[in-house]
Structures are given as structure tokens and as C-alpha cells.
Amino acid sequence: MEFFRNDSFSLQGKGDHVYITAVAPGFPIKEFDLLLKQHPRLQMTSFAGLRDALLQATGAPVQIGVLRPLLEITVSRDWMEATLKLNMTESELQLRRTSLVDEVAEALKQHEITEGILFDALRDPPVQRSIVIARGIEPEPGRDAVLSYYSLSERRPTLRQDGSADYYELSFIDEVQPGEWLGEKIPPTDGKDGRNLKGDLLPASKGMDQPLQYDKQFITEEWEDDRFVLRSQVIGSVYKVGKLITVEELLLIQGDVGPQTGNLDYDGAIQIMGTVLDGYSVKATKDISILGESGIGAVGQIFSESGDIYIKGGCFGKERASLRAARHVYIKHAKDCSIEAGESIHIGLYAIGCQLKARHIVLDKKRGKLIGGHVHATVQLTTAYIGNEFERPTRVEVEGFDRSDIIRQLDQVLAEYKRLLQELEHCRREIVMYEGYLDLLSDTQQEEFAGYKEKYEATASALLELEEQRVKLMAYMSARGDGEVAVFQKAYPRTMLQIKELEKTILSSTGGFFYVDKNKFVQE
Structure with missing residues (x-):
């Protein structure tokens, strides 16, 4: 088939191949580009053959290219997309306009494409440029189960002044009643199957399920409307x-702890709406909250085995009161008492003549006063004032820490966190794969599936524990140097600071940040 001829050469097509027969030398090879534009089906494969044929003009046919199909269809490897290229000129397109849709449909059929054909793309198609003519339907994975839980109040005390009264407020114990909402799960969905261009079914993966984690002794799980709901069974x-939500029995004392109640020793949390009278003690395995505005006096012992202590008022201990908590103590002010916490002590207004011991000891940065007594912090003390204008001796010890060791531990935690994230993702993928074929699993595969689900939960719990470790380690990094005393207003004379093994006695009123760095005492 000959499709071009001039005085110098002719072009013929034989099957898919294109040949040139040159009879007169001297045709400029650059002008051949114009010919290619006029014949878009011609695709050059040998420019060297073209050049030699035009120079030598032997009259013998020379293969120089291939003939593209008029309707060039390309299918992706995954059979999810096909493109169409019209290898024709604009004038040729106008001549074929009425039959183009039928021709394209037939060409697609020859390529086994039956699904997802985009005929709208042929309303005003470009020539000599690829357009998407068919697109498969991607499977839509199911939505994972959505879990929601009761939000615990953030334990961050607020000291504010209203007229002549100071209020030390903290959302402390989250009390619930029987039937109160504690959490819910919206189940996973099945997803929507897809199809490729051949019409083959592409199964969608089901959303991943997760169990609600709760204490079944005090919490019930019921199906309500379109979800599983957790509700408390008790006050x-x-x-x-970790990830487990639970309700601990709460002992609520409407008045004071005294002759009518005796000393309290309770497995759970205690909330006292009044005060604790002198000489009486309160012990609980969980949190202890004393909400009386007057605070407490010369009590015996207030002790939380595994939780926090919150005293809305203060403590006038008369050198008898002892407060101990496994985690944190929050108190408005303290005088002549002993306070010890495993994590931190937060004092709003002042601590006078007290024995304080915790990893972090925090007084209000603007008004907090630490006067007299003995303070032992592991990492950091923060306050507005230390001592007073009468130069009452005040001793502060910061045990200090090895910053390089904390950084090393942080690196280890972060590396392990990254590893567990990868493990969690691996388990998730395996679970999704198994869930797609639950009805076909053998007994052995069912055991493997259960094993992956168990491992997924264990890994998720381990990640939560690592996050708690990370937060604790980052708290060390908030201090300057290897241990810090931060005085935002003034430290008075006869204040003695000891950080690690280094000591400094304040001789004249000053403020700033005191810390040890590379075995040197630094003040900023």
C-alpha cells in the first residue's frame, strides 16, 4: 500500500512496516518532519536508514519505521486503565466523526475491554495525544472499626483570684452513675468490590475490627442502634x-472524715466533700480528693497507693500531717507538713516549713513561695520565690540525673517504638488478608489468624507503655543541665541550693535559673 509519492521517493506500507523507495537524491531530511505531521500513523524507527536512502537513492525499498494503528489503545499492566490515541489529522477526524464511537467500541472489544468505558471522552477528542478511554473500578476497602472512649479530665490545676479568695481548682475524679456512657464501637464495614477492564471481580478488603477493652466486672457492652455501647453498672x-477502661468503686463522703467515719482504708477512690479532722487518716488504693475549702490540718496520714492526691484547700500540718501519693499531689498551699510523691508535687500559693520530696516540684511561677523546710527534687524545682525577706533558711536539694543516659534511653524507646509500629502494621496486613477469606480458612489458618489478632493487641498495648516512658523521659529534658532550680522572681539570702554534689548559698537576693552542666554550677 502506497500512501505518499513525490519526485524523490515514495512511501509504502507492508503489514505494520513502512518502507521508503528513493529514486532521486537530494531531498532535505529536515523537510521529512513535515511529512510525519501529515501522516501521524508513521512512526520512525531508523533515522539512519532514512538518511542513507535519501542520500544514495538506490531505488530499493528500505525499512524506516512502523505503521501505528489508526486507533492506538494501550492497557496498563494491572488492567485498570486504558488510553486511546487517535493517530490521524484533524481533517481525518472530522471525516470519521459519525463512526468514531462505534470504531472505538470495536477496538476496545478486540482488546477484551468491556468495563469502565468512558464514551464521554469521545465528545471532543484530541488527535495524536493519549486520553484515558477506560478506567476500572478500584475496590473500596471497608472502614475500620471506630472506637471512642470516655475522655478523662486533664489534671492541670488552675490558681485564680476572685476578690479576696484564691481558688485552686482541678477536675480530679471523673464520677459516673449507673447507665452512663463510657465508650462505643462503630463496627467495621465490608467495603465495595471493584472490577478491572475485563470485568474481573476485585474483592474489597473488609475493615479491620478491634475489640472494646473494658473491665467486664463493672461495665456492660450492648448493641444500640448501629453500634456497641459501653455503660457503667455502678457508681x-x-x-x-493502658487501653483498658475501668470503673473503680468510689467511696463518697458527703461531710468530714472524723468520729462518725473513723479512719478510712478503701480499695478504690475516695472523694471527701468536707475535710479530714485532726488525727484522722485516709488511705486508698486509687485517688483521694478532699474538696473542703478549708483544706486539712494536723491529720495523721493521707496515702494513695497507686494514684494521686488532690486537696482543694491547703494543709496546716502542725508538723504532724503526712501526704504520700504514688504519682502526683496537688494542693493549694502547705505549712508544716510532709509531702511525698512518686512523680510530682504541685503547690499553688506557698509551702512553709515543709518536707517535700518528688521527681518534679512545681509552685506557681508568679506567686508561689517556698519558705523554710527541706526540699528534695530528683529533676527540677520551679517556683516564684525561695526564702523570705527575713532570710529564713531554706534548703533545696536537686538530686540530678545523667542527661546523656536519659538521651540514650530516649533513643532506645524511639527505636523500639519504630520497630513496634512496623510490627503492628505487619499484623494489621495479615489480619486484613485472613479476614477476606474467613469462610475458607482451615483450622491451622484459624489459629494463625487468632495469633495475629492477639499479637496486634499486645503490640498496641506495648506501644502505649512506650509512650508513657517517652513522656516521663521527656520530662527530664525540660530541665536545664543535669538538674535545675528555676526561680522566676527572687531567691532570698540564706537559701542553700544543692544540685548533684555542688552547693551554692544565696548571699544577696537574686533570681534566674540555677543548674549543673558538666560538673559546673551555672546561674542564668
Whole structure:
């Protein structure tokens, strides 16, 4: 088939191949580009053959290219997309306009494309440029189960002044009643199957399920409308242990702890609406909250085995009161008492003549006063004032820490966190794969599936524990140097600071940040 001829050469097509027969030398090879535009089906494969044929003009046919199909269809490897290229000129397109749709449909059929054809793309198609003519339907994975839980109050005390009264407020114990909402799960969905261009079914993966984690002794799980809902069975206080939500029985004392109640020793949390009278003690395995505005006096002992202590008022201990908590103590002010916490002590207004011991000791940066007594912090003390204008001796010890060791531990935690994230994702993928074929699994595969689900939960719990470790380690990094005393207003004379093994006695009123760095005492 000859499709071009001039005085110098002719072009013929034989099958898919294109040949040139040159009879007169001297045709400029650059002008051949114009010919290619006039014949878009011609695709050059040998420019060297073209050049030699035009120079030598032997009259013998020379293969120089291939003939593209008029309707060039290309299918992706995954059979999810096909493109169409019209290898024709605009004038040729106008001549074929009425039959183009039928021709394209037939060409697609020859390529086994039956699904997802985009005929709208042929309303005003471009020539000599690829357009998407068919697109498969991607499977839509199911939505994972959505879990929601009761939000615990953030334990961050607020000291504010209203007229002549100071209020030290903290959302402390999250009390719930029987039937109160504690969490819910919206189940996973099945997803929507897809199809490729051949019409083959592409199964969608089901959303991943997760169990609600809760204490079944005090919490029920029921199906309500379109979700599973957790509700409390008892009056109690809400806690979270890792991912597990639980309700601890709450002992509520409407008045004071005294002759009518005796000393309290309770397995759970205690909330006292009044005060604790002198000489009486309160012990609980969980949190202790004393909400009386007057605070407490010369009590015996207030002790939380595993939780926090919150005293809305203050403590005038008369050198008898002892407060101990496994985690944190929050108190408005303290005088002549002993306070010890495993994590931190937060004091709003002042601590006078007290024995304080915790990893972090925090007084209000603008008004907090630390006067007299003995303070022992592991990492950091923050306050507005230390001592007073009468130069009452005040001793502060910061045990200090090895910053390089904390950084090393942080690196280890972060590396392990990254590893567990990868493990969690691996388990997730395996679970999704198994869930797609639950009805076909053998007994052995069912055991493997259960094993992956168990491992997924264990890994998720381990990640939560690592996050708690990371937060604790980052708290060390908030201090300057290897241990810090931060005085935002003034430290008075006869204040003695000891950080690690280094000591400094304040001789004249000053403020700033005191810390040890590379075995040197630094003040900024």
C-alpha cells in the first residue's frame, strides 16, 4: 500500500512496516518532519536508514519505521486503565466523526475491554495525544472499626483570684452513675468490590475490627442502634489502665472524715466533700480528693497507693500531717507538713516549713513561695520565690540525673517504638488478608489468624507503655543541665541550693535559673 509519492521517493506500507523507495537524491531530511505531521500513523524507527536512502537513492525499498494503528489503545499492566490515541489529522477526524464511537467500541472489544468505558471522552477528542478511554473500578476497602472512649479530665490545676479568695481548682475524679456512657464501637464495614477492564471481580478488603477493652466486672457492652455501647453498672470513678477502661468503686463522703467515719482504708477512690479532722487518716488504693475549702490540718496520714492526691484547700500540718501519693499531689498551699510523691508535687500559693520530696516540684511561677523546710527534687524545682525577706533558711536539694543516659534511653524507646509500629502494621496486613477469606480458612489458618489478632493487641498495648516512658523521659529534658532550680522572681539570702554534689548559698537576693552542666554550677 502506497500512501505518499513525490519526485524523490515514495512511501509504502507492508503489514505494520513502512518502507521508503528513493529514486532521486537530494531531498532535505529536515523537510521529512513535515511529512510525519501529515501522516501521524508513521512512526520512525531508523533515522539512519532514512538518511542513507535519501542520500544514495538506490531505488530499493528500505525499512524506516512502523505503521501505528489508526486507533492506538494501550492497557496498563494491572488492567485498570486504558488510553486511546487517535493517530490521524484533524481533517481525518472530522471525516470519521459519525463512526468514531462505534470504531472505538470495536477496538476496545478486540482488546477484551468491556468495563469502565468512558464514551464521554469521545465528545471532543484530541488527535495524536493519549486520553484515558477506560478506567476500572478500584475496590473500596471497608472502614475500620471506630472506637471512642470516655475522655478523662486533664489534671492541670488552675490558681485564680476572685476578690479576696484564691481558688485552686482541678477536675480530679471523673464520677459516673449507673447507665452512663463510657465508650462505643462503630463496627467495621465490608467495603465495595471493584472490577478491572475485563470485568474481573476485585474483592474489597473488609475493615479491620478491634475489640472494646473494658473491665467486664463493672461495665456492660450492648448493641444500640448501629453500634456497641459501653455503660457503667455502678457508681464509680473512671480510670484507664493502658487501653483498658475501668470503673473503680468510689467511696463518697458527703461531710468530714472524723468520729462518725473513723479512719478510712478503701480499695478504690475516695472523694471527701468536707475535710479530714485532726488525727484522722485516709488511705486508698486509687485517688483521694478532699474538696473542703478549708483544706486539712494536723491529720495523721493521707496515702494513695497507686494514684494521686488532690486537696482543694491547703494543709496546716502542725508538723504532724503526712501526704504520700504514688504519682502526683496537688494542693493549694502547705505549712508544716510532709509531702511525698512518686512523680510530682504541685503547690499553688506557698509551702512553709515543709518536707517535700518528688521527681518534679512545681509552685506557681508568679506567686508561689517556698519558705523554710527541706526540699528534695530528683529533676527540677520551679517556683516564684525561695526564702523570705527575713532570710529564713531554706534548703533545696536537686538530686540530678545523667542527661546523656536519659538521651540514650530516649533513643532506645524511639527505636523500639519504630520497630513496634512496623510490627503492628505487619499484623494489621495479615489480619486484613485472613479476614477476606474467613469462610475458607482451615483450622491451622484459624489459629494463625487468632495469633495475629492477639499479637496486634499486645503490640498496641506495648506501644502505649512506650509512650508513657517517652513522656516521663521527656520530662527530664525540660530541665536545664543535669538538674535545675528555676526561680522566676527572687531567691532570698540564706537559701542553700544543692544540685548533684555542688552547693551554692544565696548571699544577696537574686533570681534566674540555677543548674549543673558538666560538673559546673551555672546561674542564668
